[in-house]
Amino acid sequence: MAKQQKNAVSPARAEDFPEWYQQVVRAADLAENAQDVRGCMVIKPWGYGLWEQIQRQLDQMFKDTGHQNAYFPLLIPVSYLEKEAEHAEGFATECAVVTHHRLEAQKDEETGKVKMVPTGKLTEPYVIRPTSETVIGAAFARWVQSYRDLPLLINQWANVMRWEMRPRLFLRTAEFLWQEGHTAHETKDEALEETEKMLRVYETFARDHLAIPVITGEKTENERFPGAEKTLCIEAMVQDRKAIQAGTSHYLGQNFSKAAGIEFASRSEEGATEFAYTTSWGVSTRLIGTLLMAHADDDGAIMPPKVAPSQIVIIPVTPKEDTKEEVLHAAEALAKTLRKDEFDGEPLRVHVDRRDVGGGTKTWDWIKKGVPIRIELGPRDIEKRSVAVSRRDQGPKEKQFIPKEDFLRDVGNVLSEIQNGLLARATEFRDGNLVEISSMEEFVKFFTPKNPNKPEIHGGFAVCHWAGSNEEEEKIAKDHKVTIRCIPDAERFEGTGKCILTGAEGARKVIFAKSY
């Protein structure tokens, strides 16, 4: 007998959430830590396939809202960063700097080993982009002459680098993949509208594609993007009840246009020039981390059908050598039929697992990877014109024998059901851990674990009336490891009341939570 482990992933979520997360990434074969490069990751095919889906679907949404893709340099002259003081300061501590442009081989006379020594010092060092406001701003300054050149709606898919202290796969890596939208507008209102519009795109994508309900809102001044006038965000709750910022949209005012010189001939006044109003907005591979922490269970990842690299995996059951060919053939034929069908307006993504390994191994591999639907197809099924269907949102041992025609007819509905079920479950979880709190005593209790030595999963989103100062906000962050995630904008959070800290009336609601 093989070891009869109840679950594929250990430890369980409830035992050790951070470790569980790492084990899920491993079990699902999504990515691994780069062996010799600090803080970087190798994204494996299943993980990259997920990113490709996210990328493709978001990209379509950007195009539908009038944006175009472009690409800008990886390296940024240090002087560019200096142009916007707040921005420079914000990123200064996490920049990788390029100082040389060649290597020279030097042979050690004693050991005979060859060492490559940097030489060719640059007169002005570059930083590897932590974000591209400054380079793109410089380009925009060249591209914009007249109000007729606006709005400029550009997006870039790229990698960026931020030398983070404590990297974690997908959640915070030194190098990560993302998209960064950068737009320039004639008026403040237009730019604000763009900032809001892209926030709604992110909200929609998170909800309808990733099955993650997010809370939208504005960051407080303390939490704002360096150099922004206004930072909007989507905040998700994951299964340890912590918050994770899954996307941001910034209104930059004229800060960057003044720094970069994005100036245009005015529409209203002859001979006058004005500075453009700019925005930037982005989501990253962190979405994958968020997705995992939101949906995965103690058997591994769970992929929402819309973004699953494969939505259906067919596992041929080949008990006898003489029927093997027939079964494989039938599996391929079924896959071909399914691929003609559509889900969410796109051909179904179907994979036939032809590997020469045991059927149980295959089943568990795909459970761990989180494929929404598994189909087992064997000689008896072919004979009976049926398929054995298992769903990732049900137990690993559950399977239903369904006539093939019925399955083909219902497959789209089943995928929708799984997609909707994931969203419903995540929403229920979030709302169940979203608590209105009206006193500091209650607040402290909410965010204090019962067992300080081995903190259990506790807390959640605390909705409080707040009118404190920036300093008071910082103090709370320091004392309780809790920050204001956002000032939520949804109707359900409207209304004012008594500030939880100062007691001042007329304070509006904010959401406090521990966060990633």
Next chain:
RNA sequence: CGGGGCGUAGCUCAGCCUGGUUAGAGUGCCUGGUUUGGGACCAGGAGGCCGGAGGUUCGAAUCCUCUCGCCCCGACCA
């Protein structure tokens, strides 16, 4: 950068305290056989300069010093 933990087979780890033939286990991998609606079973096999450097010693995975890297908790952050 502070506090804690840890680097031994592809992976998970035992051995270290109390130094002593040829460094182990499970799993994975390869081969053969038995199985076949299933994370199978049996047998055989490959795979390690015990993270790296230095030291103590007749002898170091084990003791000492330095160093590099990883993980967790903080500070910083998408």
